[in-house]
Amino acid sequence: MSSCEINGYEELSQKFKDKLGLEKSPVAVKLVLNEDDIPGGIPKIEEKVRHCEMIQKASQGDIFYATAEEQACKGGAGAIGLMEPPEKVNSGEMYYSLGRFSSLGSAKRTVDAIPKIEPIMKAIAYSPLEKTPFDPDVVVIICNPQQAMQLAQAMVYTLGGRFEADFAGIQSICGDAVAGPYTTKRPNITLGCSGSRKFADIKSDEVIVGMNGENIGCIVNALEAL
Template structure:
């Protein structure tokens, strides 16, 4: 594919984009396409609502195994994650940090609250999120989540700076990792992020001890794949 071809993708091209990512990085899991849906009428055609209630991190891993679906706040079991993703207002104890302080993750409520204030959060305006393995996506993803080992993350980082240079910033705090760090953050800031997972995602989803999570913005994924092939 040419530079022009890969930098802007149509929905039908995501199968090839996904295969290139898997092939060039040696991924064991499919990259996951995620789309934010503002209104019920905007749900991509043919995508069913999830028939299970899960945490967002679990939904990501379910999609990486081949499932396509959307989920509203009602299907999201982790309300802190749902709030970070703009599906609902944050519960008060999440917002104030009391919840994470109670788990023993911080020495004080103040430290927990400051961390919660710094975590990327989308205003609660979303109706749902659509999830799909990238190769099956019939929509343009806002964010693409890649789960891999540190060596694969390194190669992806090299591809991200291949064209324009610069550095890849990793922004995380060990909590709300797959929701805030790898999806809400890239969506809001329009730049990729690498995160190490969190206690919740490592407990409830299938993320392995040697895996990290990379959140990519959807609009330039073709350029990233093009760079991977040239390196």
């Protein structure tokens, strides 16, 4: 099989599940620049929850979109381009006040390094990959470390090299798993954060992998070859 000949998101999702033994669906994420581009037939989520919770919901079968108004975590909404991040997040003050850093300076340096999408998006659409009615910008997989290892092996299968994970234990599913792959076009593995483990029920034995949506066919092909 050539490097990127798989088509069909239902097939791709099933192959991810079969090859990795995933319990949850890969999640398709689309960043929407204009209201007119919101995929037709997708409802707006009715409750106000965090982006990480939305990823979890989609991994379990839900399809919906959300604007900044439906995002309960404004720091997360800022990372994925729906709004300017709150000043207390941008300055590092919030994380410093929570005791996460020894100084405001260390908090600020960390926050500055978190990937962020320019705040121009009107909405974010979420769907399990097998049901997605849109082409995803990013695909997020909640998995265990062994499954993440297999994904990393697949990502270096064709061109070689090393997989570089980039995280700091804060803003993981928003900054690390969505904004990072979207802005850099490179996949990332993140260990989650206190918020995603508390509110989105990311388990102690789970990690999160974010991938550019354009490359998932190649990754599935590599998984099959391996």
